[in-house]
Amino acid sequence: MLTNNDLITVPQAVALIIMTVLEVGLLSLPREVATYAESDGWILVIIAWLLAFICSLVLSTLIRRFPGETFIEYSQKVIGKFLSFAIGVVLIIYFTLATAIIIRTFAEVTNAFMLPNTPREFIIIAQMLLTIYLIRHGIEPTARIAEILFPLLIVPIFAMYMIALPKADFTELLPVFNTPIKSMAVGSLYTMLNFFGLEILLILGPYLKRPDKIYWTMFVSVGVIALIFLFIVIITFSVLGVQPAKQFIWPGMTIIRMITAPGRVFERLDALAMALWTIASFTASNSMYLAGALTCFHLTKAREFKFFITILFPWVYFLASLPPNFVATEELRHIVRLGSVSVGIAVPIIVLLLSIIMKKKGETA
Amino acid sequence: MTNIFSKLYNNKKEELFFERDMSPDKSRKLKTNIGENLRIVNEYLSDCDDVITRNFYMGQGGKHQMSLIFIDGMVKLDTVQNDVLKPLMLFTRQFPLEYSVGEKFFNMVKEGLLTAGDIKEVDNFGELILGILSGDTILLMDKLDKALIISTRGWEKRGVQEPSTEAVIRGPRDGFTETYRTNVALVRRRLKDPNLKVKTIKLGRHTRTDVGIMYIKGVAKPSIVDEVLKRLNTVDISTVLESGYIEQMIEGDWLSPFPQLRRTERPDVVAASLIEGNVAILCDNTPFALIAPTTFLSLFQSPEDYYERWYIVSMIRILRFIAGFFAFTFPALYIAMTTFHPGMLPTDLVLSIAAAREGVPFSAVVESLIMVIALEVLREAGVRLPGPIGQTIGIVGGLVVGEAAVRAGIVSPIMVIVVAVNAISSFAIPNYSVAIGFRLLTFILMALAGVAGLYGIMLGLLGLTIHLVTLKSFGAHYLSPFVSFRFSESKDTLIRGPLPSLEIRPGYTRPQDFDRINDRRHDTIDKAGDESADQQ
Numbered sequence: 001m002l003t004n005n006d007l008i009t010v011p012q013a014v015a016l017i018i019m020t021v022l023e024v025g026l027l028s029l030p031r032e033v034a035t036y037a038e039s040d041g042w043i044l045v046i047i048a049w050l051l052a053f054i055c056s057l058v059l060s061t062l063i064r065r066f067p068g069e070t071f072i073e074y075s076q077k078v079i080g081k082f083l084s085f086a087i088g089v090v091l092i093i094y095f096t097l098a099t100a101i102i103i104r105t106f107a108e109v110t111n112a113f114m115l116p117n118t119p120r121e122f123i124i125i126a127q128m129l130l131t132i133y134l135i136r137h138g139i140e141p142t143a144r145i146a147e148i149l150f151p152l153l154i155v156p157i158f159a160m161y162m163i164a165l166p167k168a169d170f171t172e173l174l175p176v177f178n179t180p181i182k183s184m185a186v187g188s189l190y191t192m193l194n195f196f197g198l199e200i201l202l203i204l205g206p207y208l209k210r211p212d213k214i215y216w217t218m219f220v221s222v223g224v225i226a227l228i229f230l231f232i233v234i235i236t237f238s239v240l241g242v243q244p245a246k247q248f249i250w251p252g253m254t255i256i257r258m259i260t261a262p263g264r265v266f267e268r269l270d271a272l273a274m275a276l277w278t279i280a281s282f283t284a285s286n287s288m289y290l291a292g293a294l295t296c297f298h299l300t301k302a303r304e305f306k307f308f309i310t311i312l313f314p315w316v317y318f319l320a321s322l323p324p325n326f327v328a329t330e331e332l333r334h335i336v337r338l339g340s341v342s343v344g345i346a347v348p349i350i351v352l353l354l355s356i357i358m359k360k361k362g363e364t365a
Numbered sequence: 366m367t368n369i370f371s372k373l374y375n376n377k378k379e380e381l382f383f384e385r386d387m388s389p390d391k392s393r394k395l396k397t398n399i400g401e402n403l404r405i406v407n408e409y410l411s412d413c414d415d416v417i418t419r420n421f422y423m424g425q426g427g428k429h430q431m432s433l434i435f436i437d438g439m440v441k442l443d444t445v446q447n448d449v450l451k452p453l454m455l456f457t458r459q460f461p462l463e464y465s466v467g468e469k470f471f472n473m474v475k476e477g478l479l480t481a482g483d484i485k486e487v488d489n490f491g492e493l494i495l496g497i498l499s500g501d502t503i504l505l506m507d508k509l510d511k512a513l514i515i516s517t518r519g520w521e522k523r524g525v526q527e528p529s530t531e532a533v534i535r536g537p538r539d540g541f542t543e544t545y546r547t548n549v550a551l552v553r554r555r556l557k558d559p560n561l562k563v564k565t566i567k568l569g570r571h572t573r574t575d576v577g578i579m580y581i582k583g584v585a586k587p588s589i590v591d592e593v594l595k596r597l598n599t600v601d602i603s604t605v606l607e608s609g610y611i612e613q614m615i616e617g618d619w620l621s622p623f624p625q626l627r628r629t630e631r632p633d634v635v636a637a638s639l640i641e642g643n644v645a646i647l648c649d650n651t652p653f654a655l656i657a658p659t660t661f662l663s664l665f666q667s668p669e670d671y672y673e674r675w676y677i678v679s680m681i682r683i684l685r686f687i688a689g690f691f692a693f694t695f696p697a698l699y700i701a702m703t704t705f706h707p708g709m710l711p712t713d714l715v716l717s718i719a720a721a722r723e724g725v726p727f728s729a730v731v732e733s734l735i736m737v738i739a740l741e742v743l744r745e746a747g748v749r750l751p752g753p754i755g756q757t758i759g760i761v762g763g764l765v766v767g768e769a770a771v772r773a774g775i776v777s778p779i780m781v782i783v784v785a786v787n788a789i790s791s792f793a794i795p796n797y798s799v800a801i802g803f804r805l806l807t808f809i810l811m812a813l814a815g816v817a818g819l820y821g822i823m824l825g826l827l828g829l830t831i832h833l834v835t836l837k838s839f840g841a842h843y844l845s846p847f848v849s850f851r852f853s854e855s856k857d858t859l860i861r862g863p864l865p866s867l868e869i870r871p872g873y874t875r876p877q878d879f880d881r882i883n884d885r886r887h888d889t890i891d892k893a894g895d896e897s898a899d900q901q
Contacts, residue, residue, distance in 0.1 A: 148834055
């Protein structure tokens with residue numbers, strides 16, 4: 001059923017997952033963890049890491065259990081045709097909504113920091129056209145792009161935060177374990193939502209070149225993401241302080257606006273940071289869009305999936321221009337994230353448990 | 366009226382038919398009668414005044430006719446006279462009678478008489494005519510339905526000179542010439558390896574140009590060799606005057622601004638890439654060879670990179686990549702910074718830019734467009750004009766663009782700097798085709814920057830990345846080794862590691878034989894050092 005050339009290698013899969021997940025947390029994560037746990041925010045990240053790791057274990061086990069089969073195919077065996085179709089439709093809506101939100105947020109941030117006078121529609125459409133141009137080339141090129149852009153994104157981000165390091169005051173992190181258990185628990189659950197994006201593996205599973213290494217792939221990607229999050233939270237807290245970190249919408253951006261490149265080559269780095277943000281948002285929307293188109297493809301059992309990329313364009317554009325303003329966008333983003341709980345955690349767990357109970361397995365497993 | 370039209374039409378048809386019939390065909394065999402054969406040859410080569418036919422008689426009594434046919438100016442007359450005509454005319458007379466004519470005589474001439482080096486037997490007019498046109502001499506004999514092609518090629522040609530487009534400070538000074546055989550020999554001299562294979566085919570219906578592919582058996586991946594041969598065989602073109610024709614016919618993606626074959630004038634570059642598992646395509650009548658598959662990185666390399674020490678080379682390579690980046694982004698960055706993000710630049714710089722731009726009536730986009738186009742025109746004018754006038758253009762251009770335009774208030778002095786950096790950067794790219802591609806991209810990026818500032822540039826760069834990532838040259842990723850990255854290959858990318866550490870060949874060609882260098886210095890040097898120390 002699948003063409004053999006269009007497979008994702010292990011490093012590509014790692015890069016793809018990291019780039020997809022990273023986009024969301026990069027700017028707003030410090031604010032969220034500060035809101036829930038004040039200076040204990042970094043502990044939330046670690047707990048969320050463990051939770052996300054468990055979630056990734058579930059996904060990996062599913063992929064190992066049904067190698068080479070699409071989610072729609074094996075969920076049909078486990079929960080029946082009708083339910084699987086319904087979940088498929090939900091998945092499509094979820095993935096397209098996620099794409100729309102990523103692109104819309106990007107357009108909002110760009111409007112706020114870089115191009116105040118450029119119409120939002122222009123940015124949305126330009127970004128979507130770029131995405132479509134890429135994913136029409138196929139699955140493996142999409143992963144290849146993530147692999148290539150990964151160092152181009154990570155290295156400058158580290159460099160920028162490193163420049164801010166002399167301003168850091170690590171006593172800001174100090175009252176440790178000061179947060180009540182309850183808000184800690186709620187907070188870590190919310191923090192875990194920052195790992196949303198892992199569920200693309202549900203769709204991309206059959207396209208992995210080495211499904212036997214899926215555990216390793218997942219372990220590395222979740223680990224790297226968590227370390228980057230931890231790094232960002234610690235630097236933000238110690239540079240900005242916990243209280244200001246709560247107040248800014250994008251504390252990450254605030255830090256970058258504070259610093260000046262050494263030697264004063266650039267007086268302000270926010271435009272440069274926005275350029276990086278373009279990369280992050282681009283790769284994240286790529287994989288979400290791709291997952292959406294692939295779900296359509298699996299659901300309809302069509303001959304070619306590229307057709308769906310074009311079909312989804314107006315739909316995604318409609319979703320992206322749905323929220324009237326920035327607040328509504330953030331609310332919708334929150335809903336999508338909550339949706340990721342059902343799609344990324346609940347559905348895989350149910351399918352996995354049922355398949356274990358019913359002793360259903362893939363043919364080659 | 367219709368009559369005239371039909372006449373015209375018919376005429377044309379006849380003419381076409383006539384033309385096609387006239388092209389020599391391999392299926393048309395030689396006759397036993399020499400008069401008949403000569404008539405047919407003359408039919409093919411009628412109105413070709415440069416063809417010389419020399420008739421003479423042989424054997425005791427001189428009864429049987431022989432004919433030599435060659436083209437004046439394409440043969441070495443020395444060889445024709447001393448190694449062909451002389452033995453034939455002098456010694457055949459002394460043959461015993463039983464040798465007078467026929468198969469025996471033919472073999473005697475072929476194997477025992479002619480002192481020319483390369484002799485081939487031929488029995489059809491296709492090869493015969495092609496032999497004449499290629500500069501060989503044809504020997505026709507009476508009563509025989511075959512002829513001899515005697516290799517006497519030799520024409521006025523340019524000697525081996527220093528390549529003008531790829532000059533190096535350290536490295537061999539010889540470059541390819543316009544003669545295919547000389548070029549093959551230049552490569553062969555560097556690779557005395559029986560596995561170095563040369564396959565020659567003829568391309569071009571009219572030009573019948575020799576096109577050869579060279580590869581090292583056991584190193585080059587057979588599928589790449591097959592792919593190159595396959596693509597070459599699909600080329601159906603009337604003329605091949607330069608390897609550029611072939612390049613454009615066999616490249617995979619002709620919409621791409623980047624060349625998918627590397628062209629070079631240097632035999633050492635060809636030899637080096639053959640060892641790395643590439644296939645080289647050599648073409649007659651041009652000093653430019655093509656190398657396939659090629660990667661983006663290899664276009665940024667110069668042969669000197671391997672001759673100099675690695676620190677220097679690494680620094681130069683990094684400089685080249687910075688230059689490459691500026692070569693297509695600098696004017697766009699200027700537009701984006703001044704129009705959209707003045708806050709990014711240091712305040713003093715913004716102020717001085719603003720002060721400099723005060724009298725300029727145009728927006729930054731128009732200003733840049735004027736300057737970049739002016740520069741392109743100057744460059745083009747400089748290339749085409751003969752040397753002495755070219756210098757004048759340089760001076761006039763420099764004055765007009767640099768001084769007068771600023772004084773007249775059309776452009777700002779900063780703009781001049783921007784364009785100058787852009788131009789100089791593009792000249793730092795070793796490969797001319799890439800440099801031109803980058804100049805094209807400059808315009809696209811300038812337009813994007815004019816529309817959406819830094820975001821526009823990012824759009825352009827991401828689009829470019831997508832294009833490069835999906836581009837393939839003969840099955841190899843254009844961006845390799847960054848695509849499907851392997852650490853062992855990273856030593857010869859942005860930097861060049863020390864030569865002994867480059868133990869394997871690059872993987873994009875997927876060579877069958879990976880070993881490149883075995884570092885045995887430590888075995889020998891250490892021992893030698895110890896021994897000499899002992900002796901003291």
